[in-house]
Amino acid sequence: MANGQKSQLTWNLKLLFSGDNDPKMARKRKILERENYKFINKWKNRDDYLKDPKVLKEALDELERLESQYSTGGAEEYYFWLRTQQDQNNPQLKARNDKIAEFSRKLYNDRQFFTLRLAKIPPNLQKKFLKSPLLKNYYHFLENLFKWSKYQLSEAEEKIINLKDPIAHTNWVRMTSGFLSRETRQVLTEEGRKEEKSFEEIIDLLSSKKKKVRDIAAQAFNEILKKNIDVAEAELNSVLANKKVNDELRKMPRPDLGRHLADDISSEVVDSLVAAVASKVEVAQRYYRLKSKLLGLPKLAYHERNVPFGNLDQKYTFEQANKLATNVFRKISPTFTQIFTKFLQDGQFDVYPRKGKHGGAFCVAELKFHPTYILLNFTSKLEDVLTLAHEMGHGIHNELMRGKQNALNFGTPLSTAEVASVFMEDFILEGVSQQANNNLKLALMVERLNRAVSTIFRQTAAYRFETELHKTFRAKGYLSKDEIGQLFQKHMASYMGPGVEQSPGSEN
Numbered sequence: 001m002a003n004g005q006k007s008q009l010t011w012n013l014k015l016l017f018s019g020d021n022d023p024k025m026a027r028k029r030k031i032l033e034r035e036n037y038k039f040i041n042k043w044k045n046r047d048d049y050l051k052d053p054k055v056l057k058e059a060l061d062e063l064e065r066l067e068s069q070y071s072t073g074g075a076e077e078y079y080f081w082l083r084t085q086q087d088q089n090n091p092q093l094k095a096r097n098d099k100i101a102e103f104s105r106k107l108y109n110d111r112q113f114f115t116l117r118l119a120k121i122p123p124n125l126q127k128k129f130l131k132s133p134l135l136k137n138y139y140h141f142l143e144n145l146f147k148w149s150k151y152q153l154s155e156a157e158e159k160i161i162n163l164k165d166p167i168a169h170t171n172w173v174r175m176t177s178g179f180l181s182r183e184t185r186q187v188l189t190e191e192g193r194k195e196e197k198s199f200e201e202i203i204d205l206l207s208s209k210k211k212k213v214r215d216i217a218a219q220a221f222n223e224i225l226k227k228n229i230d231v232a233e234a235e236l237n238s239v240l241a242n243k244k245v246n247d248e249l250r251k252m253p254r255p256d257l258g259r260h261l262a263d264d265i266s267s268e269v270v271d272s273l274v275a276a277v278a279s280k281v282e283v284a285q286r287y288y289r290l291k292s293k294l295l296g297l298p299k300l301a302y303h304e305r306n307v308p309f310g311n312l313d314q315k316y317t318f319e320q321a322n323k324l325a326t327n328v329f330r331k332i333s334p335t336f337t338q339i340f341t342k343f344l345q346d347g348q349f350d351v352y353p354r355k356g357k358h359g360g361a362f363c364v365a366e367l368k369f370h371p372t373y374i375l376l377n378f379t380s381k382l383e384d385v386l387t388l389a390h391e392m393g394h395g396i397h398n399e400l401m402r403g404k405q406n407a408l409n410f411g412t413p414l415s416t417a418e419v420a421s422v423f424m425e426d427f428i429l430e431g432v433s434q435q436a437n438n439n440l441k442l443a444l445m446v447e448r449l450n451r452a453v454s455t456i457f458r459q460t461a462a463y464r465f466e467t468e469l470h471k472t473f474r475a476k477g478y479l480s481k482d483e484i485g486q487l488f489q490k491h492m493a494s495y496m497g498p499g500v501e502q503s504p505g506s507e508n
Contacts (some may be wrong), residue, residue, distance in 0.1 A: 009318070011086070012347025015371045016079045020096065025076045029103065032070045036107050039066055043114055050121050053132040060138050060408065063114065067407035071367050072111065073104030078370050085358040085375060086350060088178040101166065109159040116158060118142075119149035141408040147261055151250040161246060168242035172235040179228050181356050185220035188213050199224060200353040200360075204379045207306045209313065218303040222505030229508055233481040240473040255470040263413040277460040278494075284457040285497030287449055292499050294446065299499055302492075302506035306450060308382075310443025315380040318351055321388050328389070328424075328431040339399045340392055343374065348395075353377035361387050363394035363421075365402075368410040372398045382432070382447070389428040393421035422455065457495040465491035481508075 017025060039062055043049065049059040071077075080097040087093055121129075126146045129135055135142065152158065183199045190205075190213060197205070202224070205217035225232075247255060260267050292300050294309045316324070322344060329336035343349060348371060350357070358375060365372040374391045378384045397420040401410060426448075433444050465488055472487065473479050485507025493502050 008344070008347035009349070009351045010347070011082060011350045011373055013079055013082060015346060015348075016075045016082075020080075020083065020093075025079075028074055029076060029100075032072070032074045033107065035066060035070050036072060036111060039063065039114075040111055047117075050117060051125065053129055053134045056118075056129065057134045057138075059114070060135070060141075064138075064407050067410075068368055071104075071369075072107040073100055075370070076100050077104050078366065082364075082373060084174075087356045088174070088181045088358060089356050094174075098166070105162055105166075109162055112158055112162075113155050115145055116152055116155055119145040119152055137406055138408060144261075144264065151252055151258070151261075153249060157249065161249070164242075169239055172238050176228065176232050176235045177358070179231060180224065181359065183224045183227075184355060185224065187220050188216045198353055198355045200357070200377050201379070203359070204353075204377070204381070206303045207308065207381075207383070209307060214303065214307065215301075218301070218505070221303070222508065225505065225508040229481050232508075233479075233484065236484060237473070237478055240470060240479075243470065244474055256467065263415040265413070265415040274460055274463060277456055278464065281457060281495045281497070284453045284495045285499060287453050288496055288499030291446065291450070299501050301501050302503045305496065305500055306454070308443065308450075309446040311440060312382050312443050312447060314382065316382070316385050317380065318378055321378070321385045324385060324431060325389055325392065325428065328427050329392075331431075332427060335400075336396055339396050343372065343392075343395060346371070348373050350375045351378045353379065361391050363391040363398070365395075365398045366411075368402055368405070368407045386425050386428055386451070389424040390421040393424035396420065396424075418455075425451065458492075461491045461495045464494075 042062075043059055049056045077097075077100045080093065080100055083093045084090070084097050126142075129142055130139060130146075153161070180199050184196050185202060186194055187197050187202055187205060189195050189197075190208060190210065197220075199221075202217050202221050206214050206221060208214040208217065243255060246252075247258070250258075252258060254267065256270070257267060260270055288300060288305070291309060292298065295304075295307060297304070300307070322340075326337055326340060329340055350373070353359075357377070359377060361374070361376050363372060363374045364370075372395050374395055376384065376387060376391065378388070394417065397412065397417070401412065429444055429448055433441055436444060468487055468491070469479070469484065472483070476483075489502045489507050492506070493500075496502075
């Protein structure tokens, strides 16, 4: 680190509790319950907050304080969710996570009357509240509530939907993710040794510059997916069926409408964006044709689409990645550097891949009083340095938002969340380029194109795949693994074009 202190490489969850059996958990749970029911009992049998801006401000101030300090699951729910991301297959952690989540859902259900009733006030009162100077700090919160109002059900029905969500959705997704995370296979390493590697480490080897290494990794990767495909088929059909039921109850005309409302963006804007990107897929197809030529291949196998071009072989220790990121952040803003340094010192990163750990990377701070935590699966490549920058973009955004937003407005919809993260990636690439010769600059330009194609064209193709998936499921009632795979390949091929082979296994 820049100040000479050693980074912590796993999360320091002592920022929340001393351990899984910290006695403070029970005490805090009682306080949390007491404070929530204080709010519930005060407002449950009142309706004056639905008519008078002054009374509504009093109620929203109290709700904001509740969310600022307690919420419904508090730090305990956050703690055990984080623990399950570190060890997805630990039954004791799953049990503790489920118990506190159940406690949280009950409190949330008992408190939900407040926002449900507020959302359903007449349009003329909605306008009055939105124009009231007294409520200006809650304008966005109220505006979003009113947008949702036409799709909300009765209080009893909303409680049922909340209670069934873990059984009908979350547990299915967690199950498949857990199955994959526990898989290991013997593969060939970059150094030419045969070693047992975790699922996440195998994914990393798919982009090796050594063809034999990546081909053996692809074989292992596809073997793992094939082994779990029947479970994934059942999972996905259950998730699709649950979504269909929810949308029908809410009378939502399209499967993605709820996502758009949550992302604070109109369906028309999304449709225009998808159409615009889809009309320009030739850009992505030209890129893959160029990349196959640069790599000296007739075409890319599906698993080779992210193989780097040129000399990007430099390995970065986590400390070196920190130093590079620190130098880049310092040039942008001293505040960015301070936030990054604090994360490192306080142990807010979980750095390296291991069996059972959640794959990929994320940054999380769901509530204003939660410390931000970042999960990585760092394997010393430039890609990992960019991922560090990406997640720090989210982390910096969280910390800046924490100082500016009240608890009811805290949080970022996906429509804007990725701006800060991609912004940081670009600055890291620019920082590396400044020290590069022409050959390395070309390699970095290709890498930048690769990330842009994935961010824009691949994500749009995935969106179109999901849209057709829901539509086809609702027409047929059940989709086989083969039907799902064919739909997936169809949309991946639509943007990759003939430069990338939809090779066997890519359907999974």
